[in-house]
Amino acid sequence: MIDLSRRRFLSAALAGSAGLALPAAARPETLPATARLVTPAAPDYETWRRAMVWQARKPDRMPAAIVRVSRAEDVPDVMAHARRRGLQVAVKSGGHHLWGAALRDDALTLDLGLLSDxxxxxxxxxxxxxxxxxxxxxxxxxxxxxxxxxxxxxxxxxxxxxxxxxxxxxxxxxxxxxxxxxxxxxxxxxxxxxxxxxxxxxxxxxxxxxxxxxxxxxxxxxxxxxxxxxLPGVITESVHVFPLDHAGEVAALVAQLASDGLPNTELMMLLAADPGAAAGTEPPERICVLRPVCFAASTKEAHDSLAPLSGHPLMQEALFSIPHREVSMDRLQLGSIDYATQFGYGRYLVDSDWSDAPEAAVRALAQTFSAAPARNSHCVVLFKNPPRLPEDAACSLMAPVWMGRYAAWQDEALDGRVLDWLAESSRALTDHSLGHYINEVDVRGGKPRIQACFSPRAWRRLSDLRAERDPDGRFAGFLSA
Ligand SMILES: Cc1cc2nc3c(=O)[nH]c(=O)nc-3n(C[C@H](O)[C@H](O)[C@H](O)COP(=O)(O)OP(=O)(O)OC[C@H]3O[C@@H](n4cnc5c(N)ncnc54)[C@H](O)[C@@H]3O)c2cc1C
Missing domain, CATH: 3.30.465.10 (Uridine Diphospho-n-acetylenolpyruvylglucosamine Reductase; domain 3)
Structure with a gap:
C-alpha cells in the first residue's frame, strides 16, 4: 500500500502533467473531460492546494474545489460549473501572488497553469x-x-x-x-x-x-x-555599493537623473544584506546598491548614456563599483534566483509604496529596513520620472519613486516577526506614501489599502465596472485579509 507522504509526493510530481482527467464515472457531468477537479475529499487535495502558491509560505485558506484546465476552451464550462454550484471563482496563472490571492475560502480555484503557449x-x-x-x-x-x-x-x-x-x-x-x-x-x-x-x-x-x-x-x-x-543591440549592467546611510543621498541623485531623462537606462536601487557580513548576525549589516542597466544600440551608446552618473562626485563615495559590462536579458532575469543563497526560495511577503519625495522616503526606508528580520529580506527602489500614464488603463497611480519591501526568510518561526516588521515599516513610511502597487501590497490593510493602489477616479470607474460586469460577485476579486 502506498503511504500518505508518498502519495502526496506522487500527486505533486504529477500535478505538472496535462492529461490528468479523472475517470469519466467519477467526474461531474458539468466539467469537461480535459479538466481536472480536486475536491477537499480527494487524498491529494492538500498537495494541490499548496501547489496553487509559488512560495513556501502557504495561506490556510481552503477552496471548495480546485479545477485545472488544459485548454482555454474549457474555461466557459468551468464558469458554468461554478455558477451552478454557487461558488466564487479565484483565478490562478502562476501562483506568484505573494499573499496567495488564488486561494480563497470556499471558492473554486481555477488553475490556468497549463496555458503557457x-x-x-x-x-x-x-x-x-x-x-x-x-x-x-x-x-x-x-x-x-x-x-x-x-x-x-x-x-x-x-x-x-x-x-x-x-x-x-x-x-x-x-x-x-x-x-x-x-x-x-x-x-x-x-x-x-x-x-x-x-x-x-x-x-x-x-x-x-x-x-x-x-x-x-x-x-x-x-x-x-x-x-x-x-531587441536592444547591447545590454550593460554596472553595480555601485554604498553604505546604507547613503541611501537617501543616492536616491536624490538618481531621481534627479531620471527626471532629466537618462536615456536607455533602468535605474534600480537595492537595499540588501552586505554579502560580506558575518553569518548569524541578526539583523545583518546592510548596504545600498545602485544598479543601472543600459539597453542601447552599442556599448559606446550605453557608456555615453551613463556619463552623467559615472562622472558624478557621489560615485567616488561608493565602497566599491563594478564597471558596466555586457549581460544578456536571460542573465538579468536569472540573477534574481540563486539556489546557493536560497534567494528566490523559501517564504516571502511584500508591501510597497509610491512617493513623490525620493530622498526623504528612501532615507526612511533605509532606516526601517535596518531592523528587518532575515538575511534575504531586501528592498527594491525604482524611479519613474516623469510618470507616464495613458488614459485607457486602470493602472493609474505613479510617482517619481517606487519602493518595494520584500521579507524573505526560511524559518516558519520567524513569521510573526516578519509580519510585525512589514506593518511597522509601513507606518514608518506613511508620511511619504502616496499609495501602493496592487500586485505587491500588504492585504492586511483591507479595502482602504487596496483602494490606495488606484487614483480616486480609476477606483470609482473600476467599482462601477465590476458591479456592472459581475453583479453576482462571481469573481473573488481583491484579496483583503
Ligand atoms: C519572485 C517574484 C518576482 C516578481 N517580480 C516582479 C516584477 O519584476 N515586476 C512586477 O511587476 N511584479 C513582480 N512580481 C509580482 C507579480 O507581478 C505578482 O505576484 C503577480 O500576481 C504574479 O502573477 P501570477 O499570474 O503568478 O499571479 P497568481 O498568483 O496566479 O494570481 C494572482 C491573482 O491575479 C489574478 N489573475 C491571475 N491570472 C489571471 C488571469 N489569467 N485571468 C484573470 N485573473 C487573473 C487573480 O485575481 C489571481 O487571484 C514578482 C513576484 C514574485 C513572486
Missing part, C-alpha cells in the same frame, strides 16, 4: 501569450526574432497576474512605464461564462480594466495579445 508574429511585431507563460520564456521566444518586451525582473514570473496588475518590467521607463501598456487585446471569459475578445474597440471598458485592475479584473484572461519592440 506563445506565438510570435515577427511580421507585425506582436505576440500572443498564455497567462502562465513565464517572463523568461517570453523573452527567449522574442529574442529569437530580434524582439523584446518589458518582462518581469525575475525569470519565473508569469504573464497573468503580472500584466493585469501593471507590471514593472525590465527597462520599464524607456519602454513606456508599465508592461500592461503594451497589451493590445485579450481573449477572456466573463462572469457569465461567455468567451469574448477585448481590445480598444471591443469592450473598451474591459480593455481599460485589463491594463492595471489587478485581481479586481472581472474576467478570466485566457490569452493576451501584446505589442513588442526591437
Amino acid at each position: 506563445v506565438k510570435v508574429d515577427a511580421r507585425t511585431g506582436t505576440v500572443a501569450v498564455g497567462p502562465a507563460l513565464w517572463s523568461r520564456e517570453l523573452a527567449l521566444a522574442l529574442s529569437r526574432e530580434g524582439l523584446a518586451f518589458p518582462v518581469a525582473h525575475c525569470a519565473t514570473v508569469p504573464m497573468g497576474g503580472y500584466l493585469l496588475g501593471g507590471g514593472f518590467g525590465v527597462n520599464g521607463d524607456e519602454w513606456g512605464g508599465m508592461a500592461c501598456f503594451w497589451i493590445e487585446g485579450a481573449d477572456i471569459v466573463d462572469a457569465n461564462g461567455r468567451a469574448r475578445h477585448v481590445s480598444r474597440t471591443e469592450d473598451p471598458d474591459l480593455f481599460w480594466a485589463l491594463r492595471g485592475a489587478g485581481n479586481g479584473f472581472p474576467g478570466v484572461v485566457t490569452r493576451f495579445f501584446l505589442r513588442t519592440g526591437p
